Amino acid sequence: MIKNFVEELTWRGMIHTVMPGVEEHLMESMRSAYVGFDPTADSLHIGNLVPIMLLAHYQRCGHRPVALVGGATGMIGDPSGKSNERNLLDEKTLRHNQDAIKNQLAHFLDFESNAENAAILVNNYDWMKDFSFLEFIRDVGKHVTVNYMMAKDSVKNRISSESTEGMSFTEFTYQLVQGYDFLHLYKEKDCSIQMGGSDQWGNITTGTELIRRIDSGKGFAITCPLITKSDGSKFGKSEGGNVWLDAKRTSPYKFYQYWLNSSDEDAEKYIKIFTFLDESEITSLIKEHQEAPHLRVLQKRLAEEITLMVHSKQDLDNAIKASNILFGKSTSDDLKQLDEQTFLDVFDGVPQTEINLSDIENELDIIAALAEKGGFLKSNGEARRALKENSISVNKEKVKDDYKITLKDLINNKFVLLQRGKKNYFVLRIK
DSSP: OOOOHHHHHHHTTOOSEEOTTHHHHHHHSOOEEEEEEOOSSSSOBGGGHHHHHHHHHHHHTTOEEEEEEOTTGGGTOOOTTOSSOOOOOOHHHHHHHHHHHHHHHTTTSOOSSOOTTOOEEEETHHHHTTOOHHHHHHHTGGGSOHHHHHTSHHHHHHHSTTOSSOOOHHHHTHHHHHHHHHHHHHHHHOEEEEEEEGGGHHHHHHHHHHHHHHHOOOOEEEEEOOOOOTTSSOTTEETTEEOBSSTTTSOHHHHHHHHHTOOHHHHHHHHHHSOOOOHHHHHHHHHHHHHOGGGOHHHHHHHHHHHHHHSOHHHHHHHHHHHHHHHSOOOHHHHHTSOHHHHHHHTTTOOEEEEOHHHHHTOEEHHHHHTTTTOSSSOHHHHHHHHHTTOEEETTEEOOTTOEEOGGGOBTTTEEEEEETTTEEEEEEEO
C-alpha cells in the first residue's frame, strides 16, 4: 500500500524544496528514488543520517529506495559546500568502503527481502569507469550549456571574488557526472526521483535537465533542509570530530551521549527527523517534556531510538549503564562490566596516574593510593581527613582508612577508580 511520502516528510520538518508534481507522481504507483553517498571513508557519520532517513521513510511508504555509492564522483569531489578539493581514492579502497556502507545502511533499509520495493545499492563507478572522456563530452556535455552550469550556487560560490581557492575543471564537471547518474538510473532502473540535502538542488536539477533533453523524460527532485544546531555549532560534530556510525570510530557510549546532550529545542526537532515514532507519540513526548524539562524525556528517548537503530540493544543497554555510572547510582559490579574503550570514554578527561602491578599484588594501602603513590590528594593528612569524612570511594563503593586495594578491585585488569565526594574522580592505571 502506498502512503503519502511528502505528507510524512512535511510534518517531520524534512522538506526544503519539492519539484512540482512530485506528490501526485508518488501517489500513482510504486516509484524508485535515489540518494548518493560519498564513499571516501569506510563509515557514514550522523551527517548522513538525514538522507538515510529519507530513504527509510520512502521504503516504509511503499516505494523502492536506491542507495548510490559515488565511487566515480568520490574520485572527483563534490564542490557543494566545500572550499577545496578532496583526496582521490583507488578502486580497492572504494570497494571496501562501499561494502562497509551497505552494512550500515542495512540497519535502516531492507535489501534482502523479496518485496517489490526492496532497496538496491549501486555504484556509479560501474557505469562511469568505461566511459571515455571523448564519449562523455560528446554524448552528455553537449546537452548542457556552460551558462547553465555557471548559474549554480555550488559553482558561483567557488569562483566568486571572495574565494581564494578557485575551482578546477574536474570539480566544475561534477554536476554533469552526477546529472548523468540520474539519467542512467532513470533509463536502467526506472528511477524518477533524486533526493538529497538542500545544497544538492543544483546538481539534482542538472540531472532532471539531462533526462528531459536526452531522453525526453521527466525526473523529479526532493531536498531536505541542512540540519543546524540551535547554538549555531555544527551538527554531527563533537569535540573529537565527526560522530561516526561505526562503533570502532565512535563508541556506542559516545554516540548515545551526543544525542542525550541535545538542547531542548534541538531534541524536539531531531526526534521527528531521526526516529520512526509516529506523530501522536512524538506530540505526547514533547508535551511530557515541556511539563518537566529537567527529566529530559525527549533527549533520553531520542538517544535510545537512534542508538538502537545504529548499534544494538546490548550496545544501548551498555551505554545507559555507562551513563548512570557518572550521573546515577551504580556499583562496583556495574563498573567491572564496562569494556576498556567504554571505561576510557566515560572517564575521558579524568586525571590518571600509573602505578605498578606489584603495588596492587602487595595490597596497596588506601592512604598511599590517594596520596603518595596516586597523587589524587596532596598529603597523607588530607587523605586521612577525607576518609574520616566518609567521602572516599573505590570503584563507587565507600571505604574506610584501613582499606587495601587488591587484584579483585581491578576493572578490566587495568584500572581502579577513586572518587572523593560526588564529582571528583581519579583513575589509577596499572602498568
